[in-house]
Amino acid sequence: MKINGGVRFCESGIKSSIRAMHLQSSILQITTENVNGFDKVGFQRREPVVSSFTEYLGVHGLSTTIDDQPGRIISTGNPLDITIANKGYFQIATPEGVVLTRDGRFKVDKDGNLLTIEDNPVLSDSGVPIQLSVVPRSSEDVVVNTRGKVSVFNPETRQLEDCGIIGVVDSNGMAVLEPDVKQGFCDFSNVSLQNEFLQVKPVVRNFEANRQIFIMQSNNLQSVISKLGSVS
Numbered sequence: 001m002k003i004n005g006g007v008r009f010c011e012s013g014i015k016s017s018i019r020a021m022h023l024q025s026s027i028l029q030i031t032t033e034n035v036n037g038f039d040k041v042g043f044q045r046r047e048p049v050v051s052s053f054t055e056y057l058g059v060h061g062l063s064t065t066i067d068d069q070p071g072r073i074i075s076t077g078n079p080l081d082i083t084i085a086n087k088g089y090f091q092i093a094t095p096e097g098v099v100l101t102r103d104g105r106f107k108v109d110k111d112g113n114l115l116t117i118e119d120n121p122v123l124s125d126s127g128v129p130i131q132l133s134v135v136p137r138s139s140e141d142v143v144v145n146t147r148g149k150v151s152v153f154n155p156e157t158r159q160l161e162d163c164g165i166i167g168v169v170d171s172n173g174m175a176v177l178e179p180d181v182k183q184g185f186c187d188f189s190n191v192s193l194q195n196e197f198l199q200v201k202p203v204v205r206n207f208e209a210n211r212q213i214f215i216m217q218s219n220n221l222q223s224v225i226s227k228l229g230s231v232s
Contacts, residue, residue, distance in 0.1 A: 014214060014217050014218065014221070016055070017210045017211070017213045017214035017217065018214065019055075019058035019059075020055070020058075020206070020207075020210040021207055021210045021211060021214070022058055022059050023050075023054060023058055023059050023061075023062060024203050024204075024206050024207040024210070025207065026048075026059050026062055027048045027050075027062065027203050028200065028203055028204070028207070030046050030048045030064060031048075031196055031199065031200045031203070033046060034046060034191045034196050035191070035193065035196055037189050037191060038188075038189050038191045038193055039188065039189070040188070040189055041102075041103045041104075041105060041186050041187065041188055041189075042071075042101055042102035042103030042104070042187055042188075042189075043071070043188070043189035043190075043191065044066050044067055044068060044069075044071070044102065044189065044190055045066075045067045045189065045190055045191045045196075046064045046065070046066060046067070047064060047065045047066075047067055048062060048063075048064055049062070049063045049064060049065055050062055051063065066171070067190055068087050068170075068171060069087070069190050070084065070085060070086065070087065070102075070187060070190065071102070071187050071188050071189045071190035071191075072187070072188040072189070072190070073085060073182065073185050073186070073187055073188075074185065074186055074188055075184060075185050076184060076185060076186050077184055078105075078139065078184060079139045079140055079142050079143075079144075079183055079184055080105070080106045080107055080108065080139045080142060081104060081105055081106070081183075081184055081185060081186050082104035082106060082144055082148075082166065082181060082182070082183055082185075083102070083104050083181070083182050083185040083186055083187040084102060084104070084168055084176075084179050084180065084181055084182075084187065085179075085180035085181070085182055086176065086178065086179055086180045087170065087176070088102075088168040088169065088170060088176040088179045089101060089102055089168065089169055089170070089171070090102065090103075090104055090122060090123075090166060090167070090168065091122075091123040091127070091167040091168075091169060092116055092120045092121070092122060092123065093120055093121045093122075093123055093129060094120050098123065099120075100169065100171070100173075101116075102187050103116070103117075103187075104186065104187065105117050105186065106122060108132060108135070108136060108139075108142065110135065111131070111135070112131050112132035112133070112134065112135045112136075112152075113129060113130070113131050113132075114129070114130040114131070114132065114150065114166075122166060123166075123167045124164040124165055124166065124167050125148070125164075125165045125166070125167040125168075125175060126164075126167075127167065128164075130150055130163060130164045130166065131163065131164075132150070132152045132163045133152060133154070133161045133163055134152050134153075134154045134155075134161065136152050136153065137155065141153040143160060143183070144166070144181060144183040145181070146179075146180055146181050146182070147165060147179070147181065148165050148166035148167075148168055148179055148181040149162060149164070149165045149166075150162070150163045150164055150165070150166060151163060166181065168181065
């Protein structure tokens with residue numbers, strides 16, 4: 001017994017060119033978002049992933065992954081600016097649920113709650129909001145060690161009081177055992193403008209090549225239609 005099989009795909013070249021230009025435009029949009037996020041705190045670049053048979057699937061064969069490498073760590077001098085030197089994320093409680101972020105620009109409200117700049121509570125390693133036992137007179141009274149343990153200076157006892165450990169997890173929600181938390185620093189994006197510009201060049205060339213093919217096919221089609229009209 002002999003079994004034959006196969007797949008045949010046939011369509012106009014104009015459709016293929018349009019699909020390819022749409023795909024390259026989407027990749028360019030991802031690169032543009034990376035460039036725009038260069039100076040954003042906690043921003044992580046997106047990497048376009050082109051799957052198999054994208055020439056048939058078009059933009060539906062395009063997906064993205066997140067580059068979770070640490071970004072540029074810059075000193076700010078603000079004790080409430082916290083960053084993670086290793087891979088990992090802070091856990092933030094929002095109205096939509098728990099959100100992971102590398103933006104560690106925190107503040108303390110009048111009740112001693114540790115909040116983000118958007119007023120969302122920062123969660124501890126046990127999943128509860130962190131609240132300082134004493135409202136600090138200044139941000140210098142707050143101390144955070146490399147494990148993420150938060151302490152506050154009590155002027156009455158003249159001692160540091162432990163208030164909890166900032167929860168640091170990976171992208172799967174598992175606890176990071178050695179986060180290497182740094183106080184007084186911000187984690188800017190992990191985007192390299194040089195690499196982004198280098199990677200965008202072949203995308204632009206592919207787009208231009210498909211655009212030229214589209215123009216040639218369109219002109220040929222118009223020529224055929226014109227000749228058919230003159231014959232009739």
